[in-house]
Amino acid sequence: MSILVIRRPTLTSVMKFFRRRSSPNSLQKTRFLPPPDWVQPWWLHRWTEQNKKVGVELPHANNVARSWTLLGNLESSERIALDRRGLIAADPGSWSLDWWLRVDDDWIFPSEHGAVRQRLVDGAPVVETVLRAAGGDLIHRTYAARTDAEYLIVEVENQASRPVALAWAIRPYDHLGGGRIEKIELKDRTLYVDGRIGLVCGRSPGRLVGGSGGLDPAHSLDQAEGDPKAVTCDQGMASAALIMPLVHGATMQCVIPLGLPDGDDLTSKLPTAAQVARGWGQHAVNASRFVLPPGHLSDVFDASRQSLLLAITGQDIVPAPGGPPHDATDEAAVLMALAECGYEAAVREVLISRARRQDRLGAVSHGSLDVTSATLIGAGRALELVPDKSLTLALSEFAADGARWILANPDPTAREGLLAAHQILKTVGAEKAARGLEDLIPARGQLSREQKGDGEIVNALEMARSTFAEFSIDPEMALARLDRLASLASPTMNWPTQLDSLTKSGTAGAGHDLRVGAWFVRSFIRLLMDDTGDELLLALVWPKEWIGIGVEVHSLPSRYGSVSWAVRWHADRPALLWEVENGPSDLKVRAPGLDPKFRAEGCVGEQLLSPVDQEIEMPDSPEPEPEPEPESGPPSSGSFS
Numbered sequence: 001m002s003i004l005v006i007r008r009p010t011l012t013s014v015m016k017f018f019r020r021r022s023s024p025n026s027l028q029k030t031r032f033l034p035p036p037d038w039v040q041p042w043w044l045h046r047w048t049e050q051n052k053k054v055g056v057e058l059p060h061a062n063n064v065a066r067s068w069t070l071l072g073n074l075e076s077s078e079r080i081a082l083d084r085r086g087l088i089a090a091d092p093g094s095w096s097l098d099w100w101l102r103v104d105d106d107w108i109f110p111s112e113h114g115a116v117r118q119r120l121v122d123g124a125p126v127v128e129t130v131l132r133a134a135g136g137d138l139i140h141r142t143y144a145a146r147t148d149a150e151y152l153i154v155e156v157e158n159q160a161s162r163p164v165a166l167a168w169a170i171r172p173y174d175h176l177g178g179g180r181i182e183k184i185e186l187k188d189r190t191l192y193v194d195g196r197i198g199l200v201c202g203r204s205p206g207r208l209v210g211g212s213g214g215l216d217p218a219h220s221l222d223q224a225e226g227d228p229k230a231v232t233c234d235q236g237m238a239s240a241a242l243i244m245p246l247v248h249g250a251t252m253q254c255v256i257p258l259g260l261p262d263g264d265d266l267t268s269k270l271p272t273a274a275q276v277a278r279g280w281g282q283h284a285v286n287a288s289r290f291v292l293p294p295g296h297l298s299d300v301f302d303a304s305r306q307s308l309l310l311a312i313t314g315q316d317i318v319p320a321p322g323g324p325p326h327d328a329t330d331e332a333a334v335l336m337a338l339a340e341c342g343y344e345a346a347v348r349e350v351l352i353s354r355a356r357r358q359d360r361l362g363a364v365s366h367g368s369l370d371v372t373s374a375t376l377i378g379a380g381r382a383l384e385l386v387p388d389k390s391l392t393l394a395l396s397e398f399a400a401d402g403a404r405w406i407l408a409n410p411d412p413t414a415r416e417g418l419l420a421a422h423q424i425l426k427t428v429g430a431e432k433a434a435r436g437l438e439d440l441i442p443a444r445g446q447l448s449r450e451q452k453g454d455g456e457i458v459n460a461l462e463m464a465r466s467t468f469a470e471f472s473i474d475p476e477m478a479l480a481r482l483d484r485l486a487s488l489a490s491p492t493m494n495w496p497t498q499l500d501s502l503t504k505s506g507t508a509g510a511g512h513d514l515r516v517g518a519w520f521v522r523s524f525i526r527l528l529m530d531d532t533g534d535e536l537l538l539a540l541v542w543p544k545e546w547i548g549i550g551v552e553v554h555s556l557p558s559r560y561g562s563v564s565w566a567v568r569w570h571a572d573r574p575a576l577l578w579e580v581e582n583g584p585s586d587l588k589v590r591a592p593g594l595d596p597k598f599r600a601e602g603c604v605g606e607q608l609l610s611p612v613d614q615e616i617e618m619p620d621s622p623e624p625e626p627e628p629e630p631e632s633g634p635p636s637s638g639s640f641s
Helices: 011-023 040-048 273-285 297-310 328-341 345-357 370-386 389-408 414-427 431-438 460-470 476-485 515-529
Strands: 068-072 081-084 090-091 093-105 107-108 116-121 124-133 138-147 150-158 163-172 184-185 190-194 196-201 207-211 228-233 239-246 251-257 290-291 456-459 499-500 506-509 536-538 549-556 560-570 573-581 586-590 597-599 604-608
Touching: 011 124, 040 190, 040 207, 068 124, 068 138, 068 297, 068 597, 081 207, 090 150, 090 196, 093 124, 093 150, 093 196, 116 273, 124 273, 124 297, 150 163, 150 414, 163 190, 163 196, 184 239, 207 228, 228 456, 228 499, 273 297, 290 297, 297 328, 297 515, 328 345, 328 370, 328 460, 328 515, 345 370, 345 389, 370 389, 370 414, 456 460, 460 515, 476 515, 536 560, 597 604
Parallel strands: 536 586
Antiparallel strands: 068 081, 081 090, 090 093, 093 107, 093 163, 116 124, 124 138, 138 150, 150 251, 163 239, 184 190, 184 228, 190 196, 196 251, 207 239, 290 549, 456 499, 499 506, 549 560, 560 573, 573 604, 586 597
């Protein structure tokens, strides 16, 4: 048996790392919001609509429309935010890339236009922002991809009936507040922003219209005189628009390098949006596969489990980019959600990385956050779902040292972390250490329940947390809350930390909070399969709109083994087929959401269940084992297909 060796850094190397990360590399300069006469970002335009009183001072930061969609690639730690109108925060705190269109004689600015909608391509982090004009759709697509380097690919396709003009607009602000640009320079097909490559056009660009000293180039887009190759502004308010024709049926593309570009022709070998979306979908399918009834609930689940991978940045977890500091509970939830989705390799990489970073006191930190307990909780669930002797042995020292740290420095996740450490120690045969730790684990506290009023502002993160907790108390109520949470998702199937229930716009926290997605994914998986008790529960609760429609679940990790199950309908009677790979022969199986009276034993089986009414009632408490009936036992043989 091969043994995985985890080498930890010395205290000296750790201190050097933190000094290097914390040392300032540039002088902080003033950042500016656009004046009222500028074309403004969508969030500031929303604020202006809500505050029409004369003399009201512009806000310094976004607190009315904190809603965006994260984009990225699994091979990179780069994450880019795209707002509801297609503004790309290419360099947060410095500049963003916008898109403007001239239709006939008028310029259209999507941030101020009403006929704009967004959607995902096949549930992947590939976003289409669609503007209805010129007799059809003008589609702005954004996605991240990697070839020789890491790129954000941006393209606009003209599916309208008439030609238009497209402007790539470099703006000194972003989705959160003001920015700063001192110089914009065009060289051939490459646009430089403050001396660094900002974007590379797929074709030779048209003319450059610039603005400096507080002047917005949006007001001079049609002026023919002059064609500068550079725009400078000592105040940091340089802005420019690169204008080019876009005929019917054509697509204009540019790329924003997220690393050091390699080669001259960056746009000739880039994948298409459809190829990138298929890659994300294939990655998810390789983990676990679901065939679910069509509907918004299923669509949000599919998108959430794909975007959840964006929480992994290299060898660590960043669950709420652009939001306030998160806590260890959410770190643990994200790790467990990734494990429960079947993303085994990604979770393993994070666990190994964190074990290597554990200090001499037993703690492991992520930034300023103590994630010792959270990491142990994630490790415990991952190893429960996919046992790995080599990884368990490698993590045993981490678990022992981490337990000592948690006991001396408890946090709200302490008990769960200690239980996970205890299980790891017990699995590797460290019985004495396991027994000693068991005596020190505190008793379980009371479950905290969400207290949510009927106000207009919804805390999506608290709602998602409590929805998951509700599944162990009242599955029917939990399903209703899960459906409500799905209804609050943005058009790109994500949630800000807090939102306005009417507009679904973010009011606080992160604009795309992956923690909410993690709790949603865990709740949805709990609906399909619950392995927390002594019985394997399939179809814990069954949505009414799924009645009469087939469902398939393939290779879903559980502590009993990899679970696959399906439901086929015979009039009003569901037929349940199940298979648990390498599961125990005496495994007890129930399907309370479909037939509360159904009980079976065995890791493979099929059973025709009782007729299902439109109103499915859940038992208030577990019923005693019924007397064996001829029809209720598992068949002598069966297979999952």
